[in-house]
Amino acid sequence: MLYDFRSFVNPGAYAFGKGTFNHLGELVERRHENSDSWTVFIVDDYFKGKSLIERLPKKDNDLLIWIDTVDEPKTTLVNQYRDEILAHNTKLPSVIVGIGGGTTMDYAKSVGLMVTNPGDSAEYQGLDLIKNKGIYTICIPTISGTGAEVSMTAVLSGPEKKLGIKCDYTIPNEIIFDPELLATVPDEQRFYTGMDCYIHNIESLSGTWVSTLGQVFAEKSVELCREVFLDSNLSRIDADEKLMAASLTGGNSITYSQVGVCHALSYGLSHVLGVHHGVGNCVAFNQLEEYYPEGYKEFKKMQEVQGVAIPTGITANCTEEQFDQMVETAWALEHMWDNAFGKEWRNHITKAKIKELFRRM
Numbered sequence: 001m002l003y004d005f006r007s008f009v010n011p012g013a014y015a016f017g018k019g020t021f022n023h024l025g026e027l028v029e030r031r032h033e034n035s036d037s038w039t040v041f042i043v044d045d046y047f048k049g050k051s052l053i054e055r056l057p058k059k060d061n062d063l064l065i066w067i068d069t070v071d072e073p074k075t076t077l078v079n080q081y082r083d084e085i086l087a088h089n090t091k092l093p094s095v096i097v098g099i100g101g102g103t104t105m106d107y108a109k110s111v112g113l114m115v116t117n118p119g120d121s122a123e124y125q126g127l128d129l130i131k132n133k134g135i136y137t138i139c140i141p142t143i144s145g146t147g148a149e150v151s152m153t154a155v156l157s158g159p160e161k162k163l164g165i166k167c168d169y170t171i172p173n174e175i176i177f178d179p180e181l182l183a184t185v186p187d188e189q190r191f192y193t194g195m196d197c198y199i200h201n202i203e204s205l206s207g208t209w210v211s212t213l214g215q216v217f218a219e220k221s222v223e224l225c226r227e228v229f230l231d232s233n234l235s236r237i238d239a240d241e242k243l244m245a246a247s248l249t250g251g252n253s254i255t256y257s258q259v260g261v262c263h264a265l266s267y268g269l270s271h272v273l274g275v276h277h278g279v280g281n282c283v284a285f286n287q288l289e290e291y292y293p294e295g296y297k298e299f300k301k302m303q304e305v306q307g308v309a310i311p312t313g314i315t316a317n318c319t320e321e322q323f324d325q326m327v328e329t330a331w332a333l334e335h336m337w338d339n340a341f342g343k344e345w346r347n348h349i350t351k352a353k354i355k356e357l358f359r360r361m
């Protein structure tokens with residue numbers, strides 16, 4: 001087990017429901033102690049020129065940082081955004097607001113920590129390496145499924161590894177769940193990210209680390225995923241509200257258990273080929289019928305109902321060196337293999353088998 005004992009932290013406050021984004025200004029004000037208190041908004045650049053930006057409670061002394069989400073979050077950019085914040089004002093900000101998907105929220109979470117912890121963010125990739133708590137962080141998901149809004153991990157690609165900054169302080173302090181913000185997410189992207197959530201639950205439920213609490217969260221989340229992706233009678237806004245709840249409960253399910261084979265392989269794809277996490281999970285899960293037969297069957301059904309194609313042939317032009325790198329990235333995620341197969345996981349999976357799975361993708 002990764003933890004001998006741990007009392008898990010959850011976000012301190014949630015606002016849930018249609019229109020809750022309208023209250024962001026009030027929530028930010030509550031954290032401002034003085035007239036010169038200020039806020040950093042870290043926002044997915046998809047929203048450039050969109051009406052959401054006019055609704056931000058941004059004042060003259062606040063800072064807005066746009067996030068390009070083409071690549072997964074990088075330690076170098078976390079350092080750069082931290083430097084930008086420190087140069088903006090001699091006083092530290094009171095609040096960091098992250099608005100976007102998993103990538104943007106992971107930037108908000110890690111930048112909030114790096115403002116109060118010196119050095120290179122790559123030095124903090126791992127468990128409990130952060131010394132000081134960060135800036136009060138409010139996360140506002142605009143696409144749902146990653147569970148980044150509730151997780152204790154901010155996943156980063158560093159010079160050597162793809163690994164999260166993971167500790168109690170990484171948990172956002174507050175979340176605004178407003179399903180109206182999901183209205184413009186394209187169907188394919190919504191599906192890939194939604195499947196990240198579905199796969200969290202399948203890996204959690206079938207893992208050796210599953211606890212009763214992890215199971216409770218995962219079972220409810222799977223039920224919600226079924227409603228969202230198999231029930232064609234649901235309106236989009238109602239489905240999105242359920243998807244937000246599924247993301248939250250699915251995220252909690254892996255806090256109280258762990259992910260498995262699919263996530264280990266998906267990390268390899270994104271670290272070496274830059275494949276987005278949700279897409280990488282779908283590409284990997286598409287080859288994992290032997291490990292997750294029931295989940296695989298349902299995943300294919302959801303894919304059919306939603307009319308979304310899973311990319312194939314993405315490793316077709318990979319070199320042997322790239323395959324080896326992907327295998328090593330996946331192999332290093334021991335906690336995921338341990339959850340999937342138990343302590344004796346090396347008796348159940350080999351590097352050759354992992355390479356063969358990557359070749360099929």
Ligand SMILES: [Fe+2]
Nearest residue numbers: 146196200263
């Ligand atoms: Fe995930």
